[in-house]
Amino acid sequence: MRGRRGKKRAALRRVEALLDQVRGRPDDSFDKRERNRYLGFRNLDVQQDRETFDRLVTLDFDYLLAQNFAASPSILCDLLPQSVLGRAQNGHGWFTDEFGTSLRFPDASFDRVLTVLEAGDPNLQGHLVRQRRSRMLAAFGDRLMAGIDRPEMDLDHEGHALFGIDFLAGRRVDTQAFLTGLVLAGFMDDWSYRETTMLEHKRTFAGLPFHIGGGEILLVDREKFLMCGLGDTGSILFDNEQLRTLRDIGVVCRDRDAVYRYPAHDQAYFRRRMGDGVCDDLAMILVGARHGFDAMLGAFVMDAIDTYDKYLLELTWGGFDTFLARRIQKHFRDRDDAQLVCDRDILALIHFAAKRNDPGINLSSSHRRLIQVEKGAKVPTLMNHWRFLQGEQIYDIKLGYSRVQARQFYDVAWRRLKSAGLDIPEPRFFDERKKRRGQPGGKD
Numbered sequence: 041m042r043g044r045r046g047k048k049r050a051a052l053r054r055v056e057a058l059l060d061q062v063r064g065r066p067d068d069s070f071d072k073r074e075r076n077r078y079l080g081f082r083n084l085d086v087q088q089d090r091e092t093f094d095r096l097v098t099l100d101f102d103y104l105l106a107q108n109f110a111a112s113p114s115i116l117c118d119l120l121p122q123s124v125l126g127r128a129q130n131g132h133g134w135f136t137d138e139f140g141t142s143l144r145f146p147d148a149s150f151d152r153v154l155t156v157l158e159a160g161d162p163n164l165q166g167h168l169v170r171q172r173r174s175r176m177l178a179a180f181g182d183r184l185m186a187g188i189d190r191p192e193m194d195l196d197h198e199g200h201a202l203f204g205i206d207f208l209a210g211r212r213v214d215t216q217a218f219l220t221g222l223v224l225a226g227f228m229d230d231w232s233y234r235e236t237t238m239l240e241h242k243r244t245f246a247g248l249p250f251h252i253g254g255g256e257i258l259l260v261d262r263e264k265f266l267m268c269g270l271g272d273t274g275s276i277l278f279d280n281e282q283l284r285t286l287r288d289i290g291v292v293c294r295d296r297d298a299v300y301r302y303p304a305h306d307q308a309y310f311r312r313r314m315g316d317g318v319c320d321d322l323a324m325i326l327v328g329a330r331h332g333f334d335a336m337l338g339a340f341v342m343d344a345i346d347t348y349d350k351y352l353l354e355l356t357w358g359g360f361d362t363f364l365a366r367r368i369q370k371h372f373r374d375r376d377d378a379q380l381v382c383d384r385d386i387l388a389l390i391h392f393a394a395k396r397n398d399p400g401i402n403l404s405s406s407h408r409r410l411i412q413v414e415k416g417a418k419v420p421t422l423m424n425h426w427r428f429l430q431g432e433q434i435y436d437i438k439l440g441y442s443r444v445q446a447r448q449f450y451d452v453a454w455r456r457l458k459s460a461g462l463d464i465p466e467p468r469f470f471d472e473r474k475k476r477r478g479q480p481g482g483k484d
Contacts, residue, residue: 070133081131081142097156100124100134108413110420115204118169121153123408150351174352177360190215203344213334219368221327221338223381224389226365228323231256231312233386241391245459246398253315257359259293259300260308274309300355316395319404323393325453328429329462347407399452403444431465
C-alpha cells in the first residue's frame with residue numbers, strides 16, 4: 041500500500057511541477073536530492089530507449105533553464121546541457137518514470153544531449169556549443185595575460201559580463217588578488233599537489249590521519265580509447281605502470297606540444313587514489329577569508345573555467361585551468377624571480393577544503409549551483425558565502441545537489457576557519473519567522 045501511495049505522489053509531483061513551469065513559477069522539486077524519493081532504479085540505453093531519453097532530456101533542460109540564476113540566458117544554454125548530462129547518467133532530476141523510479145543512462149554523452157536539444161534550437165549543435173566555450177576561455181586567457189601587470193583589471197569586456205555572470209558585470213578587481221584566487225583554485229585539483237598535501241599535512245584538524253582522493257585529466261585518442269573499452273576511468277584506480285602502457289599503445293597522448301582537437305581527441309579523468317576530494321565552497325571561503333573578495337572571485341572564475349573546460353573543441357594539456365595557473369606563476373617567476381602563490385599556500389588550501397578533514401562535509405557545489413539563487417534566498421550561493429565571511433546575516437538555504445543544510449555547512453566552515461587560525465564571526469541567519477511578520481532582524 042505504501043508503494044502505491046509513493047508512486048501516486050511521484051506522478052502528481054511531476055504534473056504539479058510541469059504546471060508550475062507553465063505558470064512561470066517553477067519550484068525546485070526536481071533539482072534536489074530526496075532520500076526517499078526514488079523507488080529503485082533502472083539502467084536504460086540511449087539508442088534502445090531513444091524516445092524516453094529525448095523526452096526526458098528536453099524536460100530536464102527546460103526545467104533547469106527556468107530556475108533562478110545570476111547569469112544570462114545565452115550562457116546558460118551553453119552551461120546547462122552539462123548538468124543535464126550528469127543528471128541523465130545518474131538518474132537525477134527529471135530522469136525518473138511517472139512512478140518515481142530513477143532512470144539512468146550510463147552511455148549518455150554531452151553530444152548526444154545536444155543532439156536532442158538542437159531540434160528546438162539550432163544554436164545548440166554540439167560543435168557550436170563546444171566552439172563558443174573554447175573561444176570564451178581562450179579570450180579570457182588572452183585578456184588576462186595582456187593585463188597581468190596592471191594594478192587593476194576590469195572583468196567586463198566590450199560591455200559583456202565575464203562568463204555572463206550578473207554579479208561580475210561592471211566589476212573592477214585588484215589584479216594581484218584576483219590572480220591569487222585563480223592560481224589557488226587552478227591547482228587544488230592537481231594530483232601532484234594533492235599527493236604532496238598528504239605528505240605535508242598528515243593529520244586532520246582533529247588529529248586523525250589525513251587522506252584525499254584524486255586523479256589526472258589526460259588527453260586521449262578517442263577511437264583507441266573507445267576500442268579499449270575502459271569505461272568510466274574515474275571509478276577505478278590507475279597506477280603509473282598502467283598509464284605508461286596506455287601511452288605506449290597510443291590511447292593516452294604523449295606530446296605536450298601537439299595540437300589536440302575534438303572529436304579526434306578528448307579528455308578523460310583517470311583516478312589515482314580513491315576517496316573524496318575537496319569542497320569547492322570551502323576552498324572559495326578560505327581564499328576569501330585570507331585574501332579578500334577579489335581573490336574569492338578569482339577562485340570562482342577558475343572553478344567556472346574548470347567546468348567549461350570539460351567539453352571544448354580545442355583541448356589543453358593538463359586542462360585549461362591548470363595551464364592558465366602555470367602561465368601566471370611563470371610570469372611572476374620571470375618578472376620577480378618568485379611565484380605569485382607559494383606552494384605551501386596551495387597545500388594548505390587543499391588540506392583545509394578536503395571533504396574528509398574535520399568536521400567532515402558531503403558537499404561541493406557545481407558552478408551552476410554557485411550562480412543559482414536557491415529557494416529562500418535573494419542572492420546566489422557564492423554571495424551567501426561572502427555574506428558569511430563578512431559577518432552578515434545569511435540565508436538558511438540548502439546547498440548543492442546533496443541539499444546540505446546551510447546551518448550545517450556554515451558551522452563546518454566556521455569551525456575549520458577557527459582551526460586554521462582565522463577569526464570569522466559565528467554564522468548568523470535570517471529569522472524567517474520575523475521576516476514573515478515584518479519584525480526587526482528579518483530585513484535584508
